Amino acid sequence: MKAAIFRGAGHIEVTEVPTPEPMPGEVLVRVHYCGICGTDLEAYQTGMYEPGLVIGHEFAGEIVALGEGVQGWAIGERVTIDNALPCGRCWFCRQGRPSLCQELLSPGITLDGGMAEYVRLPVSLLHRLPQGVSTRQGALVEPLTIALHGVRSSALKPGDWALVLGAGPIGLLTLQCALLAGARQVLVVEVNPKRAAIARELGASYVLHPQRDNLAVEVAARTDGLGPDVVYVCTGAAPAFESALGLVRRGGQVFVLGLCPEPVPTDFMSVVLSELDIRGGYLGHGAFPAALDYLAQGRVRVDPLISHEIALEDVVEQGFEQMLRPDTEAIKVLVRIGGERSVKRKTGNGKRKT
Numbered sequence: 001m002k003a004a005i006f007r008g009a010g011h012i013e014v015t016e017v018p019t020p021e022p023m024p025g026e027v028l029v030r031v032h033y034c035g036i037c038g039t040d041l042e043a044y045q046t047g048m049y050e051p052g053l054v055i056g057h058e059f060a061g062e063i064v065a066l067g068e069g070v071q072g073w074a075i076g077e078r079v080t081i082d083n084a085l086p087c088g089r090c091w092f093c094r095q096g097r098p099s100l101c102q103e104l105l106s107p108g109i110t111l112d113g114g115m116a117e118y119v120r121l122p123v124s125l126l127h128r129l130p131q132g133v134s135t136r137q138g139a140l141v142e143p144l145t146i147a148l149h150g151v152r153s154s155a156l157k158p159g160d161w162a163l164v165l166g167a168g169p170i171g172l173l174t175l176q177c178a179l180l181a182g183a184r185q186v187l188v189v190e191v192n193p194k195r196a197a198i199a200r201e202l203g204a205s206y207v208l209h210p211q212r213d214n215l216a217v218e219v220a221a222r223t224d225g226l227g228p229d230v231v232y233v234c235t236g237a238a239p240a241f242e243s244a245l246g247l248v249r250r251g252g253q254v255f256v257l258g259l260c261p262e263p264v265p266t267d268f269m270s271v272v273l274s275e276l277d278i279r280g281g282y283l284g285h286g287a288f289p290a291a292l293d294y295l296a297q298g299r300v301r302v303d304p305l306i307s308h309e310i311a312l313e314d315v316v317e318q319g320f321e322q323m324l325r326p327d328t329e330a331i332k333v334l335v336r337i338g339g340e341r342s343v344k345r346k347t348g349n350g351k352r353k354t
């Protein structure tokens with residue numbers, strides 16, 4: 001089968017590798033769509049994944065084979081994949097904080113992932129796609145769970161003002177989740193006009209430009225002079241981290257979902273004097289059922305986020321390299337691998353037949 005293999009910083013190779021066989025308790029999934037995530041870009045730039053890894057942790061497809069002992073799943077079922085496999089035994093797992101698991105495994109990050117024609121996966125990672133949710137949309141469920149987990153873990157209450165810094169995929173999903181959680185208004189700060197337009201389309205009350213607008217003045221003017229109750233940092237851009245503490249209401253919360261690889265100077269004086277709360281959110285484990293419901297009910301829209309659909313062979317040039325260009329128009333780039341087409345349902349002993 002064809003797979004995108006991580007070879008090191010700046011080096012991803014699409015090549016033929018042996019098709020995996022599902023182990024006991026696993027299924028083989030034929031991947032339809034796999035998204036490129038900011039984390040993958042980060043790894044492409046810094047080399048943080050292990051060489052030899054099949055990348056891709058935002059994907060959906062269909063089950064084509066069942067490993068020994070697998071029950072409750074059938075060939076032909078359409079699934080999306082949780083990218084966190086917590087151990088369930090460590091202190092954090094026992095405290096109900098699986099994203100902090102000390103032995104966390106993760107397809108596409110520590111285990112072979114979904115930017116390949118096939119991937120073998122333990123059944124505990126599978127989530128059925130409801131009727132009406134395509135595998136194309138299914139590839140965006142993982143980022144949606146991150147936004148949803150973030151908003152649910154944040155201090156946001158119904159009637160609160162929220163501010164989202166950065167309207168990339170996570171920002172656009174956080175905007176929608178904050179509205180669903182009852183935010184009275186969500187303001188967005190975004191530099192790219194295309195992303196700004198989508199933020200407006202998805203319900204942002206105002207979209208401000210970080211350089212052209214005086215953020216402190218504009219944000220205060222739209223929040224009764226108080227500032228937003230929660231500021232979600234959904235970008236890796238250092239200036240956003242710096243401005244968040246100055247924009248949030250006194251006593252409010254800065255909730256960080258973006259990955260900024262560099263240390264950022266932080267005004268801890270205002271953390272103290274304004275009694276601010278700073279929190280991070282990582283992974284969306286546990287939020288999959290709700291995320292799938294929202295999608296099935298049309299309460300969250302993911303299609304406007306898909307800016308490009310490319311072939312697996314083109315993942316480096318049209319995917320990674322394109323997303324790294326400063327003038328990129330990319331929001332979510334999806335790699336179309338198997339496509340969604342009807343499958344013959346097979347029954348039998350669970351041996352792979354494709």
Ligand SMILES: [Zn+2]
Nearest residue numbers: 037038039057
């Ligand atoms: Zn991701």
Ligand SMILES: [Zn+2]
Nearest residue numbers: 087090093101
């Ligand atoms: Zn654990």
